[in-house]
Amino acid sequence: MSFYSDQATQFQQIAASIQTRLTNEGSTLDATTYTSLEDQRDALLDNVNAMVTADIQATLAQLKLDQPRLAQCTASLNAAVKTLQKFDQIAAVLAAAVTLATAIASADPGAISSAVVGAEKAVTGMLAKPNVVTMPQTAAAPGTESLTGTVLAIAASDDSAEPGS
Numbered sequence: 001m002s003f004y005s006d007q008a009t010q011f012q013q014i015a016a017s018i019q020t021r022l023t024n025e026g027s028t029l030d031a032t033t034y035t036s037l038e039d040q041r042d043a044l045l046d047n048v049n050a051m052v053t054a055d056i057q058a059t060l061a062q063l064k065l066d067q068p069r070l071a072q073c074t075a076s077l078n079a080a081v082k083t084l085q086k087f088d089q090i091a092a093v094l095a096a097a098v099t100l101a102t103a104i105a106s107a108d109p110g111a112i113s114s115a116v117v118g119a120e121k122a123v124t125g126m127l128a129k130p131n132v133v134t135m136p137q138t139a140a141a142p143g144t145e146s147l148t149g150t151v152l153a154i155a156a157s158d159d160s161a162e163p164g165s
Contacts, residue, residue: 002059008051015044059107066116073100073116076123089126096122 018041026034077097084090096119103115 002055004051004055008048008055011044011051012048015041015048018044056105056107060104063107063109063112065109065112070104070112070116073119073123077119080123080126084126093122093126 018037022029022034022037022041029037074097077093077100080093081090081097084093096115100112100115100119103111106112
């Protein structure tokens with residue numbers, strides 16, 4: 001953890017202390033004082049979030065990441081969530097997205113790299129489910145017209161069907 005993250009944690013603890021006092025002793029305060037303390041607590045928490053964000057941005061800026069690949073991965077996750085119809089597929093892609101976002105927020109290059117690979121596999125695995133299967137060529141039975149050729153069959157996938165229809 002960096003110096004600024006440590007500072008943010010300290011400020012967050014101050015805000016938590018203010019909240020505890022408001023909860024325990026708020027009824028003894030006049031409305032103006034109570035509102036003022038709430039506003040100060042909120043301002044402190046806003047600054048905590050800004051400090052943590054700035055700290056993560058500074059750390060990420062120093063990393064040597066494959067930004068085009070990371071951007072493509074995130075775009076693919078976004079597109080997959082919009083495209084997929086089955087809840088279990090959406091949940092799998094969302095889990096990969098959460099893992100990637102968590103890795104980016106951690107600013108750990110190894111975790112980011114691993115999460116990108118996992119996200120790419122999740123998207124590829126979900127979107128690559130074919131709706132059409134090519135059957136192997138077969139010889140015609142003696143005495144029948146030739147059935148030799150490629151046979152297409154619709155896969156058992158029911159992704160496009162609306163539930164309850």
